[in-house]
Amino acid sequence: MTSTHTQAHASAAARKAAANRVNAKPGRKVFVRILRCDGPGQPSRWETFSVTIERGANVISCLQQIAANPITSDGTRSTPVVWDSGCLEEVCGACTMVINGKVRQSCSCLIDDHAPTEGDTITLEPMSKFPVVRDLWVDRSRLFHNLKRVKAWVPIDGTYALGPGPSESAESQEQRYVMSTCMSCGCCLEACPQFNVEPDPAAWDTAFVGAHALNQARLFNQHETGRRMKGERLDALMGTGGVNDCGNAQNCVKVCPKLIPLTESIAVIGRATTIHAFARWFSGK
Amino acid sequence: MTQHRVIVVGGGLAGLAASIRIAEAGLPVDLFSLVPVKRSHSVCAQGGINACNEVARQQGYSEYEHFDETIYGGDFLADQHPVLEMANWAPKIIDLLDRMGVPFNRTAEGRRDLRLFGGSLFKRTHFAGATTGQQLIYALDEQTRRYESEEKVTKYEYWEFLWPVIEEGRCVGIVAQDMRTMQIRSFRADAVVMATGGCGLVFGKSTNSIICNGAAAARCYQAGVWYGNPEMIQVHPTAIPGADKLRLMSESARGEGGRVWVPRTPRDTRAPKDIPEPERFYFLEEKYPAYGNIVPRDIATREIFDICVNQGMGVGGDNQVYLDLSHKDPEYLTKKLGGILEIYEKFVGVDPRFEPMKIFPAVHYSMGGLWTQFTKGTYNPVEPRVKHKSGAPAPIGSDLGQGLQPGAPNNMMTNVPGLYAFGELNFAYHGANRLGANALLSCIFDGLFCGVSVANYIRNDAPSKSPSCDLPASAFDRVVEQENAKSKRLLDTVSTGDPDPATNPYIIGKELGDEMTAACTVVREDARLGQCLQRLDALKERYTRLKLADDSPWSNQSFTYARAVGDMLAIAEAVALGARGRQESRGAHYRTDFTERDDANFMKSTVARYNAQTRTSSVTFEPIDASLILPTVRTYGKKDAATGPKPPASAVATNA
Amino acid sequence: MASISPLERHAFLLRRLHSLTGIAPIGLFLVSHLLTNSSIVWGLMDSRKAVHGHGGVATFQHEVDFIHSIPFLLIIEVFGLWLPIAFHAALGVYYARSGKANTARYAYQSNWRYRLQRISGYVGILFIFYHVATLRWGWTFLVPGGATWSGEAAASTMALALQGAETGITGAGLAVSIAYMLGVSLLVFHFANGLWTAAITWGVTVSAPAQRRWGFVCAGIGAGMMLMAWSAVIGFATLDVKEARGTEQSLQTGHTPGPQIAETLPQLMPAAASGGH
Structure with a gap:
């Protein structure tokens, strides 16, 4: 009842995403632009990686590709990008980051929805309201x-068997x-x-x-x-x-x-x- | 005054339940987790938690039948006494969770609602929406936070367990590393509870979280802890194929009326809606009229695998079948399964309320784990009973203490005194196959029931005479040095030469996953397992030449992963050895060259031991105590049970 | 434990007083003030006032005279108005400093209102200060043309303060008039949006639909007030100063206006009224 508005909002975005998805072709190259930082107090820098998109790819699968082969799009050897993740099903909350300017989970962020054509760029930043640990990992x-x-x-009286709850x-x-x-x-x-x-x-x-x-x-x-x-x-x-x-x-x-x-x-x-x-x-x- | 401490490694359901119970017993707890505990893999459990309840009881169900179902479901490989105790405790655990505020679904009257789940003809599964695991772990997380604010529990989140400290023949602490600062240090404890879950990542893509790599278990194993039933890996019949992982489609989709089918004509190009009823092959319903779509997981998995791989009847010729809910009322589905249907829509872009889902099996759960002991309770019949007839009066009541002796110090203790294994990491409860919605139960039961055992061990056994805080520092420093050396060796590889895929930890990890999925999942066969072991040796050799891409002394995630790959290789070897040694078919373990269950030779626990000198594993088969229930043929009322599903010897499982 | 400031000790009370003062007395005063000032337009519709000449001028003068007849006006003004405004403004600035607008990334309508609430607060403080200093405290050096507002010739001096010269609007006058337009618009927004958020703060509107419904009511109140505010500013900015003075003199002497003025009325009325749109 109360979330009708939000749902309408979400479904409008979903419709746009679905439209993008139809046109997206697997095997295309997209750029992943990442705001990196080596640790607390260190300066931030942008690095761009080129990634080949497989069917159903999401931000996580792109980051996994980059970790295995951390070479930027201009051919410089870099280090694997550090990020926080867990369930990859959007129930643990770990992989939250700022994607194309908006905060969301990266596991449920399908590349087809956000970078549907060859050469598109998707931008990843760490959340800005928490101190950065490293790269996309925040504390x-x-x-x-x-x-x-x-x-x-709930202030229960311990874990002994005391009958059912209310x-x-x-x-x-x-x-x-x-x-x-x-x-x-x-x-x-x-x-x-x-x-x-x-x-x-x-x-x-x-x-x-x-x-x-x-x-x-x-x-x-x-x-x-x-x-x-x-x-x-x-x-x-x-x-x-x-x-x-x-x-x-x-x-x-x-x-x-x-x-x-x-x-x-x-x-x-x-x-x-x-x-x-x-x-x-x-x-x- | 001596201050005893307990370390709990792992912040999932088992670890949190243990922390709460041990803290309640008055012992301070240090809780270690790779992630903030609220993000542990337990959040992924969707379907529910089993327990006998009043409605089912008045229809003829009992705790005893729950016990019987679990033993039967596990194909008579589980330890029978712990399962009996667990089943008897189950209703009390539900009550406790209820008191903690878990929003269990309610009936119109305000009572806890129930659903049907695989392996039972009675509604005995309690659930909270479609994210029961999430709701349960949140309740335990909240109680842990309460104890944390009262300083009874100290959390070490983003700390990785590296090695147990074993001194005087017992576990007296651990060495761990802060994943942010990379500091390696030791922690003393009078008992260590390992509750680090399963090892899905050994199989590459699975339904498990990214943290379930089995490394902690592998480190204990390499330090001398025995590993039980490593080959018993549950492949979940219904998962959504994805690029980064295989996402679970809960068994509750079948429990709520989901029908599994393929078009009768292979490679039928019509949309599923356009295929009329007579042209659909509901193969589970036809083969298993009694249980239909809710046959246990191993059977569903093999049948789906058989339809796709052997008969080539997969939808569109690919390895996928329809899981169809579109005949149900969409409103009802949203209410009962909203969360899991949302996952499908989110990651595939199709609304399963109106179009059938496409699914395929994926590695899901490790029934095997660290080998544990227990002290039997008061129920010890002269002869084991025959299989319980569903709905018949229970032969015994549900009094506590019949299965296990409450508080016995060795309950769920490994072969190393002071080192316990709880939850998915414990091999005790699920035998050769786990029933749906029994995992959450076994995790919480371990924590709550055996937490008392931990406290008793500390108060009555070796720690009471020689507390860990009085031991010399050298024992701890030695392990810290060992781990420092290990990490230095890995970090030093960064500066050496150009990158090579053969020595890339991510590529070794991926190849390991592909190989294990191909050789050690749905179907297994001697020659293929032999080949798998050879390939594991090759991967181990490549691992010794491993080369890292990052030598940062700060939050070095690729280093952490690379170190874990070495441990995953050790677990993988135990899995393959167990699978090769077990020359029979039982539960999730299906051998094409030994298709029958062989109780005479293999109604035994597989026990894997690691030889630290030779760095190799070996397995033996040790008798289990099956004095409560007599084994019977496990058919789930299949028509023409004698034949059984017969995948060909050449079949190779893929979960992609 | 470190000692906590009174601001922290009474955090809840201060927050709620901040919310309350925005509605009463400040908000209520704003409504009545706009009602008074917009009488320069709606007064034209009162035919009884037209006997003195410009009906709006006459009505406005009548309203001002009524206010000036209230006993202990200064005390009421200081304690019922200036202090609450100062309190609301000071705390408002203190609270607003804790936020960091992010409309660039999250361009939702509610987020824009959040930002505008703070901007309108800051601008409102400056505007109210200018308004009170020039018209109430007689800081004529800030007034274009240096006019002094007088309660006896309320409309004409007000018009002069906005327009800058008797002969019609000057450049500086235009600037001040536009500033007035902006100032009152922002204040009206601040009040209407504040009314909407106050209902959430106090827990009157809880569900999203209730908040939406109350949002429509607040928008309606805001629109009505905006109409009054614009009427007032445009009414004074376009008022014929000389004619207004004639009406005011007529009111003071008790003379009914001469027949020639009465005859010009029908032409004046539509002109003035249209200026109020």
């Missing part, structure tokens, strides 16, 4: 740190499931104008927490047992860097690969903090 520790800020877990309506399960498909990829953070690079971990607790964490706070506030920590979560989100730091640019929901209603989650947290603040004011604590 997303802050993203996980922010899950601790919102206490994104019963839940199918409707609530469907809502929670979508929220729970967040794979911590960081697309929402990369596209957010309010979330900016912060290499100093000491500043993480007061910098913007990000849409992914707000969504997790909502997810656990909605769970029967998780709700018992709602107050703590809201307290954390009412401070500096909390929900109020959201600027409502709403890019997050448009780039989320899992179509999670992030802006809805932000508003739910907004409402909860409003109520929480009034309750606290009147309860005299």
Whole structure:
């Protein structure tokens, strides 16, 4: 219901991609232009590699080709490009990078969709909101740190056999499931104008927490047992860097690969903090 | 005061479950993972997790039948006692996950919904959308994060396990490397839990994540840990061919009514929709009327392989068959299978709700793994029982402790004291073939049930008298030096001469994958396996002349990969040796030259041992304890069961 | 633990006060202020006012006189307006500095509104300062032609301040008028978009459809205010200063205007009204 707009948006892009795909021919050469960096504090540079495209090729298969034969398009011997990846099925979130200017997973990025003709160029950059480790690999520790800020877990009494969990309506399960498909990829953070690079971990607790964490706070506030920590979560989100730091640019929901209603989650947290603040004011604590 | 510590290597379901349980037992845990644990390969499991439940129970199902199905599905090669204990624990594990907040699909009344899965006639599979594995690991990841914030668990993410430290005949720590700074150092521990999953990358392209290269297992193996049933590699019948990997199409697509077929006319050029019903060959339904499309994986795989490779009936003449869901209500499909159908559409560009998918088998799961021990529980019948009749009353109740003795220190301990193997890395549960939706269960069960064993080992055994923190540094430094030397040797190759494909680690890795897929997957045969072993020797020789393209001392990914290739070669050899030595057909292991199961000689665990001096593997076959269930012929009610599928001897499996 | 600043300790309160002050009193004042000022156009439709000459001028004068009749006006002005604006502006700048616009890469409409909200805030601060300094505090050196606004001759002096000379609009006058046009447009956008985001901030609109629906309402409010704002600026920028002065004198002396003025009215009205579009 809430993601109709996003889906319409996604399907328009999908239609364009499908049209490109029809014209694309395997065996063609395309250029992969990569923003490289040898390590933290090192200067960045562009390198271009020429890659022969096989059927169904994606950005990952291009990077694999380059790793095996790291020679740039002008014939210079270089080093294999470093990148982060895992499942290659768009469920682990590891291979997120900026492709042709937009953040997304590289595994689900088909070359036919983005560089359909001979000699096309596809541009890869590391995410800009996290410190670069090397080349396309960035350090997303802050993203996980922010899950601790919102206490994104259910406070169970240990792993002993203590019977079933709370019963839940199918409707609530469907809502929670979508929220729970967040794979911590960081697309929402990369596209957010309010979330900016912060290499100093000491500043993480007061910098913007990000849409992914707000969504997790909502997810656990909605769970029967998780709700018992709602107050703590809201307290954390009412401070500096909390929900109020959201600027409502709403890019997050448009780039989320899992179509999670992030802006809805932000508003739910907004409402909860409003109520929480009034309750606290009147309860005299 | 002595501070005991435990190291867990691997942050998938088994590693996280173990970390949580061990931390709960009051022992601090150091958790090592190649990736942030939330990105572990467990996220890829789609279908669900099996457990007896009230609805199935009232229809005649029981924990015992789950146990029986698992043993039967594994073609009587699994350790029977651990499987019994696992089946009895399964409902409790579901409850626990439920308490952790896993969004299991719900019925209208708000109870956990169930689906049908391969190998059972009862609905016993719990699921969370089409990404059950993802949802389960997220729940465990959240609990681990909670313990991390309480400083009970310390995470070492982007750290690679390099070698176990074995001193006084027991495992007392590990040596690991920070994949960013490339620092190599040792870590002390009183017990080490290996939970590093399978080895799909040994077969090149598979359904596994890029991190499932089996290197950690191979390093333990080369350090003296035995490897059990290496040849038991599950090939998943339904995967989507791709350029970088083969993506899984979950068994739940069949469970929800997916029908497998090919046109009756080979190379029929019509669109699938235009082929009328009588001209479609639903070969699984015709051959297996009882189970139809939900026959177990090894059978489905061989039948699809047979149709394509032997009979040349693959769609369009290629190695692919239709997996058809287009007769189902699209709304229903979106609700039940949304996630996995999305994957197909995303990577192929066709909507499977309206057009049949094209699929082919791919390497999926390693039933084999590090060899482990256990202490039997209280259920020890005088004679093994005959196969349980589906739906009949269970002969025993589901009390805990009947299969395994809870907390026994050797539960899932390898032959090296203090070194445990949990999850996919453990060879114990799935025998010759794993049933769908049993993997998630075995991983979590290992972590939760055997985590207590780890704690008891530390408190009652050798570590209580001689804790690792009191051992001399030399034992640890020696292994650090060994690993430093290994890495120096590889890095020093960069400056030597021009690149040559023969010594390129990526090309060696690719050739290894191609060879293993061709010789050691769907069908196997003695001469071909002999040839495979020779080729592995050639690859090993080329590996000694390996040449790297990057000698950076910082985040050197190609170095990390190159080092792993050497370890993958060791595992590959164990797989091929096991496959050659096992002169019978059983479960996923199908020999064209020995098409029958041979219980007299081979109802035994394959145990591979590595000789560090000669750098070679050897296998022996060791008896298993099959005192609970009597083996029967595994036919899944196939019509004319005696003949069986017969791929020709020359057939070579390809998964591309 | 390091000591935290009051800004951090009261982060939530300050954020919500920032949001609240934007709506009330500032937003409400903006609506009433635009209503008053656009009376230079809509006043033409009030036939009772036409007896004094230019109906818009008369209505505007009437409105201004009413405001000036409010007791303790200065106190209300300082505490109900200037301080809230200063508070909203100062915090707004502080908050806006934490963001980094990225419309080049993510050219979504909502992202553009995010960016424009910040730009309009900055421009709005400068504009309000100029507006208040020149017309309220009498910093006439910033006014083209150096006119001083007077509450007694509200419309004519306002027109003079925009146009730069009695004889008609000058170059500097045109520049100031355009600046006014831009300034009020941005402020109206800032308010309407702020109304939309405030509903999310406070959790009034939660679902995407609700946010979209409220977006239409805010756009409607914004369009109405934009019409008033443009009417006011164009109305004053095109007002005949001399004629306005005549109407104002007529209002002061209580004289009904001479018959010749009454006769010219029918021609004036459509001209002025069309200027308000």
